[in-house]
Amino acid sequence: MTRDAPTPVTVVGLGSMGRALAEAFLDAGHRTTVWNRTPAKAAPLVAKGAGHARTVEAAIEASPLIITCLTTFEDTRSALEPAAAALSGRALVTLNSGSPADARAMAGWASSHGARFLAGAVKNVPAAVGAPDTLLYYGGDKTVFDDYETTLKVLGGDTVHLGAETDLAALYEMAVGAMLLPALVGFFQGAAVVQTRELEASSMVRFAGKWLDMIKSLLPIYAKEIDSGDYTDAASSVNLFLAGAAHEEDLAEETHVDTAWLTPLHDLVKRAAEAGHGDHSISALTEVLRKSERKA
Ligand SMILES: NC(=O)c1ccc[n+]([C@@H]2O[C@H](COP(=O)([O-])OP(=O)(O)OC[C@H]3O[C@@H](n4cnc5c(N)ncnc54)[C@H](OP(=O)(O)O)[C@@H]3O)[C@@H](O)[C@H]2O)c1
Numbered sequence: 001m002t003r004d005a006p007t008p009v010t011v012v013g014l015g016s017m018g019r020a021l022a023e024a025f026l027d028a029g030h031r032t033t034v035w036n037r038t039p040a041k042a043a044p045l046v047a048k049g050a051g052h053a054r055t056v057e058a059a060i061e062a063s064p065l066i067i068t069c070l071t072t073f074e075d076t077r078s079a080l081e082p083a084a085a086a087l088s089g090r091a092l093v094t095l096n097s098g099s100p101a102d103a104r105a106m107a108g109w110a111s112s113h114g115a116r117f118l119a120g121a122v123k124n125v126p127a128a129v130g131a132p133d134t135l136l137y138y139g140g141d142k143t144v145f146d147d148y149e150t151t152l153k154v155l156g157g158d159t160v161h162l163g164a165e166t167d168l169a170a171l172y173e174m175a176v177g178a179m180l181l182p183a184l185v186g187f188f189q190g191a192a193v194v195q196t197r198e199l200e201a202s203s204m205v206r207f208a209g210k211w212l213d214m215i216k217s218l219l220p221i222y223a224k225e226i227d228s229g230d231y232t233d234a235a236s237s238v239n240l241f242l243a244g245a246a247h248e249e250d251l252a253e254e255t256h257v258d259t260a261w262l263t264p265l266h267d268l269v270k271r272a273a274e275a276g277h278g279d280h281s282i283s284a285l286t287e288v289l290r291k292s293e294r295k296a
Helices: 016-027 039-047 056-061 073-087 100-112 142-155 168-177 180-195 201-228 238-255 260-277 282-295
Strands: 009-012 032-035 065-068 091-094 116-122 135-140 158-163
Touching: 009 016, 009 056, 009 073, 016 032, 016 039, 016 142, 032 039, 032 056, 056 073, 065 073, 073 091, 073 100, 091 100, 091 142, 100 116, 100 168, 116 142, 116 168, 135 142, 135 168, 142 158, 158 168, 180 201, 180 238, 180 260, 201 282, 238 260, 238 282, 260 282
Parallel strands: 009 032, 009 065, 065 091, 091 116, 135 158
Antiparallel strands: 116 135
16 A cells, blocks of 8 residues: 555444544545445435445445444444454454443454454544544554554544554543543533523633633643652642532522532542542542542
8 A cells, every 4th residue: 555545445334423534534535435324324425425335345345444433332343243254454443432341342353353453532523523633542453553544644633543452542532531521511510500690601611711721731730740649739739629619519509500410529529638638639539539449
């Protein structure tokens, strides 16, 4: 495969994300073959020049590089199973969410059928696919990454190989993804609070964005504390957050906004204080989380 000729690519799974992946390949001039369980979803891509495989086997046979984007690893295996023999010698790249254990199981299945395998994750929404700063990361066979790095970068300029272990993308996907729901629910709670004063959620956006920038600026500092296990240089202590918890309760009473989702978080802060971390940095919560995980 020369670096100059765009690699023929097959995209299996044409939901919101799979469609965006196929479009990016088409826009970049790759001969793109698509397959989806519900065939009608292929039509807009065919109109843009994609080849429509009638069977999953034909889809796999069309390209040396197979990108799948189904809901889960289990769905991916079940869709590919009838054509598993065709995978031998090809590069299979999954781009669905899932647990590290599921990624390892998928890797075992792929290698039992002779496929070279990478498990990846798209860390953005479909509309961001193809942008220069869109992040995708991969774990698994480095030769696949090296052979197809240029092609994979069509999906996002910030494309990273995390290592040879096939579950690394799933691990980081879940580790980083853990921040999403608490951050969003926090914003939704804030929106509900300002609405109790007839103010629009939009009025919060600039300030919430600055707040997220501030949180982002703290991450390297907290990571250093966690990695060293030294929490003594506390810019914001566990006790400070404990005091903040009381204000949240007052706010809930005043506004009647349901803040019950915060109760387990406040409990975590309380347990950290009880464990002797009161004067330590709030990043010491990691110690409590790790211990909870060990007990489970
Ligand atoms: N959308 C996002 O914002 C986003 C962002 C990052 C990561 N992701 C991840 O990308 C993956 C796909 O997400 P999506 O948003 O594209 O989902 P989606 O729109 O719900 O599409 C799901 C796709 O999986 C196919 N599928 C599911 N089960 C199947 C099975 N048993 N056999 C064959 N095909 C099956 C569906 O086929 P049918 O069309 O026939 O139903 C469809 O093509 C997920 O793991 C998701 O977590 C999504």
